[in-house]
Amino acid sequence: MKLYWFNSPNPQKVRLALAELGTPCEVELVDLFKGQNRTPGYLALNPSGRAPTLDDNGFILWESNAIVAYLGDRERRLWPLDARGRADALRWMFFQSQHVTDALTGRVFNMVAKAKLGLPPDHDAIKRSNEAIPGVLALLEGHLAKSRWMLGDEFSLVDCCYLPGLNALAMTHYHLKDYPKVSAYLANGAERPSWQAAGMIDFERAFAIPKTD
Ligand SMILES: N[C@@H](CCC(=O)N[C@@H](CS)C(=O)NCC(=O)O)C(=O)O
Secondary structure: OEEEEOOOHHHHHHHHHHHHHOOOOEEEEOOHHHOHHHOHHHHHHOOOOOOOEEEEOOEEEEOHHHHHHHHHHHHOOOOOOOHHHHHHHHHHHHHHHHHHHHHHHHHHHHHHHHHHHOOOOOHHHHHHHHHHHHHHHHHHHHHHOOOOEOOEOOOOHHHHHHHHHHHHHHHOOOOHHHOHHHHHHHHHHHOOHHHHHOOHHHHHHHHOOOOOO
């Protein structure tokens, strides 16, 4: 199995899932900062030109949450295998990929990736993101008040889909402390051995941005 990845939130979901499952996988860097996601070779694998992409012995799959779901079905662990459990997992993964990503991206992309590239931030995008973030965080706060992990008492692969984005948001010095359950959820995720194994700590070091306000 081979994962084409970059150390950014969507590929990190898959690295976390692989680390949690203990599934051996070769990892090849697709350096987004160098445009390696736009080469003809990479586009032939993943026409969306984004990371991650998984190659499981010739089965090519892109879209991070689809890859995580595939790994859950393949390994049959940390993943519900009954119809309702799976629907619940997919519900939270679709919500993450649509609404959480929509809300967070303007802030994270402009304050983390663009800062790293030395590009000027799009302040309108940050403003729109700041307006959208409280809605999704309030929903997650309500859910996590009743549930230690996204699917209940036990960690699951769905958590691998939520933690990287929340971590990137924390790196923008967002006032996550106003959402104590979300903060605790992120802290608990970061304490798991998979965090280090997936290179999340390297990501934090590489993208550490100073607090300015
Ligand atoms: N919906 C896709 C989004 C993938 C995505 O946007 N990945 C980012 C890195 S976190 C990327 O490759 N960006 C490069 C680009 O958009 O050109 C997924 O979940 O895999």
